Amino acid sequence: MTVDVQIDTSKYSFRDSEKPVFKTPKGLSEAVVREISRQHDEPAWMLELRLKALEIFLQQPMPEWGADLSDIDFDDLHYYIRPSEHQSTNWDDVPEYIKNTFDRLGIPQAERKFLAGVGAQYESEVVYHNLKKKWTDLGVVFCDMSEAPKLYPDLVKKYFASVVPLADNKFAALNSAV
Numbered sequence: 001m002t003v004d005v006q007i008d009t010s011k012y013s014f015r016d017s018e019k020p021v022f023k024t025p026k027g028l029s030e031a032v033v034r035e036i037s038r039q040h041d042e043p044a045w046m047l048e049l050r051l052k053a054l055e056i057f058l059q060q061p062m063p064e065w066g067a068d069l070s071d072i073d074f075d076d077l078h079y080y081i082r083p084s085e086h087q088s089t090n091w092d093d094v095p096e097y098i099k100n101t102f103d104r105l106g107i108p109q110a111e112r113k114f115l116a117g118v119g120a121q122y123e124s125e126v127v128y129h130n131l132k133k134k135w136t137d138l139g140v141v142f143c144d145m146s147e148a149p150k151l152y153p154d155l156v157k158k159y160f161a162s163v164v165p166l167a168d169n170k171f172a173a174l175n176s177a178v
Helices: 030-039 044-059 097-103 107-113 133-136 153-159 170-177
Strands: 117-124 125-131
Touching: 030 044, 044 153, 044 170
Parallel strands: none
Antiparallel strands: 117 125
């Protein structure tokens, strides 16, 4: 039995103009990785891990499994964009252009109807985070990788880049580098 599913993706085919408060230059280099780490005030061990991951990324070939990714121009990408000055726990405090994007995707409605709170990432940063108090009271902790190394350094050091090792593939290394 074959089922033909048609999904209308046209409502998601839009692009916002950028209004970042900070953006690295295009391309991936040691300087870019160092700047990302500096922007987050990361500990030295994390920077060293990121630099090791960068080295692995640059040495690894493109994977041959899956889709053909040979057209990716890694030098034509920005690897870090900070869209706003701070993270908010109140949706009303999120910049209007960011709220408009999430409204178009239905995220605020989904949070109100279905989720126990949400963290919303825009570009490279979490711009909104609101976990319902009942989860926090039960000891469930959600935080982004900007604050986690500061709040839970031992946990982050133990588990960061541990599920998929840096050398597993080119994109695992890229993910850990940036």
